[in-house]
Amino acid sequence: MKFSHNKPTDTAWGPDPYADKDRIRDFFEYRDLGIMEATDGLVNAQLVRAKSQPVDGTGWHNHQLNFHIVYMIKGWAKFMYDDKVTLVEAGDTVHQQPGLKHFLFDYSPDMEYLEIASPGNFGTKHVTPPEGAVIPPVGIWPTKE
Numbered sequence: 001m002k003f004s005h006n007k008p009t010d011t012a013w014g015p016d017p018y019a020d021k022d023r024i025r026d027f028f029e030y031r032d033l034g035i036m037e038a039t040d041g042l043v044n045a046q047l048v049r050a051k052s053q054p055v056d057g058t059g060w061h062n063h064q065l066n067f068h069i070v071y072m073i074k075g076w077a078k079f080m081y082d083d084k085v086t087l088v089e090a091g092d093t094v095h096q097q098p099g100l101k102h103f104l105f106d107y108s109p110d111m112e113y114l115e116i117a118s119p120g121n122f123g124t125k126h127v128t129p130p131e132g133a134v135i136p137p138v139g140i141w142p143t144k145e
């Protein structure tokens with residue numbers, strides 16, 4: 001464990017450097033906040049933002065970890081948590097307990113959230129949909145002029 005002070009220019013936006021094969025999302029960009037290195041992998045804190053229009057979302061999955069929260073900084077995202085549609089907007093905090101079945105299926109063009117998880121290199125598994133879960137259609141992003 002060591003002190004860390006990460007400035008916005010210290011780490012670049014890009015693909016999730018810690019994603020495993022079931023957690024590769026090319027429709028999002030990530031910025032490492034230096035916490036993985038500072039905590040020797042105990043905790044990961046990263047920013048996540050929308051990169052391209054939602055299509056198939058994350059699919060149904062859960063994570064093998066001890067702690068996981070999402071704090072929405074800008075915009076919004078729609079999740080399925082078990083069979084419930086949940087709108088997570090700027091200013092909202094979500095605690096995702098270990099093993100929770102979820103599916104991030106829609107998000108705004110300006111979506112940006114802080115994700116904190118422990119251990120930092122947690123596992124992800126694709127899972128079968130919960131009984132009765134129905135994914136609503138996703139919104140279409142406005143086209144740029």
Ligand SMILES: [Fe+2]
Pocket residue numbers: 061062063102
């Ligand atoms: Fe997830």
